[in-house]
Amino acid sequence: MQVGDTxxxxxASKEGAEHDITFPDLKVESKRFSGASGPTTLRFVATRAGEFPYFCSVAGHKEAGMEGKLIVTAAAAQAPAQAARGDMGGVEPASAHGGMDGHAMPMPAVYTAxxxxxxxxxxxxxxxxxxPSAVPSPIGARAPQTLKYRIETDEVTGKLDNGTTFTYWTFDKQVPGPMLRARVGDTVELTLANAPTSKMNHSIDLHAVMGGMGGGGDTQVAPGQQKTITFKPMHPxxxxYHCATPLVPEHIAAGMYGMILIEPEGGLPKVDKEYYVMQGEIYTTKPFGTHVHQQVDMAKLSAEQPEYYVFNGAVGSLTKTHKLVADxxxxxxxxxxxxxxxxxxSFHIIGGVFDTVYEGGSLSGVKHDVQTTIVPPGGAAIVEMKMQxxxxYMLVDHALTRAGKGLVGLLEVGGKADPAVYHVGSVQAQ
Ligand SMILES: [Cu+2]
Known part of the structure; x- marks a missing residue:
C-alpha cells in the first residue's frame, strides 16, 4: 500500500465476542463488531509512509495475538489497487480475498501484514x-498411448509437526501432489476437480505442457466444479506442476505442488529403488515449533521469510511418517x-555422493560424482546413488540452517559393511 491510497x-466476526480494529498511530479505529452485529467497514487514506501497528483494542485481545502492522510505502507511479487483507483468526474480512481470479498474477510488492x-x-x-515410495511404474519400451488422470484439490487440516497443525491446500490431500508419469508422445487427459468443501478456486500449471499457460489458464476451477485439459508431452x-491461482505463492506455500515425469522413448534406465521427494517452505504467524494451529503470514510470505522448511509437506515426513530404504x-x-x-x-545427501545427476531434471546429459546439486523453485533434479x-544417510538442503526448521529426510541402508569402504579407526583396525 502506498501514500495516498485509500x-x-x-x-467481520464469526463469534459472539466483540472486537474492533485500531490503528493508534493513524488515529483511526473501527466500530465494535461481533457475529451478531455483522461486518463493519473502516475507511481512511494512508497519509504518510511507515509501519503502523494495528490491533483489537478490547482488553486482552492484543495480547492474545490480535495485532499486526500496516506497511505504507512512498507513493510511486502506476500504483496498483490494493485490498487490505485483515486476517485476525476467528475474525475474517468480509471480502474473502485480495487476490484476483483468473490468470496468474505476481505477488504484489506492497502488502498489509x-x-x-x-x-x-x-x-x-x-x-x-x-x-516417497508412491512412484508410478516405469514406462519401459511401450508405444505412445492415451493416459487419463484425475486429481482433486482439497483444503484440509494437516499435521505440520508434533503438536502443530496447518490448513493445507492440496492435490489429492497430500504434499507433494501425486507423481504423474508418461512418455514423450503420449496423449494425457487431465481432469482437475475442486472439492465442494473448498473455499478457494484452484488450478494446475504443469511445466511439461506447451501452451495454455501450462494448463493454468484453463483449469481455474471453482469449488464443486471440474475442468479437463489434454496435452502431448514433447520434452522428456x-x-x-503447481496451482496457478492468485495469489500463486500463497497456494504453493500451502502445499499445492507436485511433479510429472516424462520418460523418453525406450524409458529411463532401470534402477532398484525410486523415490519422490519435494521441498517447500511454509510461512506461519507463529515461530517454528509453536504448538498451535499455524496460520499463513502474508507479510512473511511477501518478505520470503518462512518459519518452516519441509520435505514432503511436513516436519518428519521423511524421518518419522515415511523413510527411504535400500540395501x-x-x-x-x-x-x-x-x-x-x-x-x-542445495540438495545433498549426508554420507553419500551422487553417482549421476540429471541437472534441472533434463535427460539431455548427466553429471557424475556430484556432492550437492542446486534445484530452483519450480525446478527438479534426478539423482542416483549406488549404495556402497x-x-x-540424511537428505538435506546444504543451506543447513533449514535442517533446524524441519528440512531433514532419512535414507536407511541395510546390508553388510565393507570395512575397506569405511571403518572407524586406523588402517589396521579393519
Ligand atoms: Cu490452489
Whole structure:
C-alpha cells in the first residue's frame, strides 16, 4: 500500500465476542463488531509512509495475538489497487480475498501484514505427508498411448509437526501432489476437480505442457466444479506442476505442488529403488515449533521469510511418517523437486555422493560424482546413488540452517559393511 491510497477494511466476526480494529498511530479505529452485529467497514487514506501497528483494542485481545502492522510505502507511479487483507483468526474480512481470479498474477510488492491470535492445534488433523515410495511404474519400451488422470484439490487440516497443525491446500490431500508419469508422445487427459468443501478456486500449471499457460489458464476451477485439459508431452524430463491461482505463492506455500515425469522413448534406465521427494517452505504467524494451529503470514510470505522448511509437506515426513530404504549394492534414484515457492535448494545427501545427476531434471546429459546439486523453485533434479555401505544417510538442503526448521529426510541402508569402504579407526583396525 502506498501514500495516498485509500484503505478500506471490511471486517467481520464469526463469534459472539466483540472486537474492533485500531490503528493508534493513524488515529483511526473501527466500530465494535461481533457475529451478531455483522461486518463493519473502516475507511481512511494512508497519509504518510511507515509501519503502523494495528490491533483489537478490547482488553486482552492484543495480547492474545490480535495485532499486526500496516506497511505504507512512498507513493510511486502506476500504483496498483490494493485490498487490505485483515486476517485476525476467528475474525475474517468480509471480502474473502485480495487476490484476483483468473490468470496468474505476481505477488504484489506492497502488502498489509496479517495477524492472528494463537489457535490451538486441531485434533482432527490428518497426515498430508506424501509417501516417497508412491512412484508410478516405469514406462519401459511401450508405444505412445492415451493416459487419463484425475486429481482433486482439497483444503484440509494437516499435521505440520508434533503438536502443530496447518490448513493445507492440496492435490489429492497430500504434499507433494501425486507423481504423474508418461512418455514423450503420449496423449494425457487431465481432469482437475475442486472439492465442494473448498473455499478457494484452484488450478494446475504443469511445466511439461506447451501452451495454455501450462494448463493454468484453463483449469481455474471453482469449488464443486471440474475442468479437463489434454496435452502431448514433447520434452522428456522431470517437471514441476503447481496451482496457478492468485495469489500463486500463497497456494504453493500451502502445499499445492507436485511433479510429472516424462520418460523418453525406450524409458529411463532401470534402477532398484525410486523415490519422490519435494521441498517447500511454509510461512506461519507463529515461530517454528509453536504448538498451535499455524496460520499463513502474508507479510512473511511477501518478505520470503518462512518459519518452516519441509520435505514432503511436513516436519518428519521423511524421518518419522515415511523413510527411504535400500540395501547395499542397490541403486537409489530420487526424483527431487522444489515447490518453493521461493527458496533454492542445495540438495545433498549426508554420507553419500551422487553417482549421476540429471541437472534441472533434463535427460539431455548427466553429471557424475556430484556432492550437492542446486534445484530452483519450480525446478527438479534426478539423482542416483549406488549404495556402497550400510547405515543412515540424511537428505538435506546444504543451506543447513533449514535442517533446524524441519528440512531433514532419512535414507536407511541395510546390508553388510565393507570395512575397506569405511571403518572407524586406523588402517589396521579393519
Ligand atoms: Cu490452489
Amino acid at each position: 484503505v478500506e477494511i471490511a471486517i 496479517s495477524a492472528a491470535p494463537a489457535l490451538p492445534a486441531k485434533a482432527d488433523a490428518i497426515s498430508i505427508a506424501g509417501d 524430463g522431470l517437471y514441476v 547395499v549394492g542397490q541403486t537409489v534414484r530420487v526424483y527431487f523437486g522444489v515447490g518453493g515457492p521461493n527458496k533454492i535448494s 555401505y550400510p547405515g543412515k
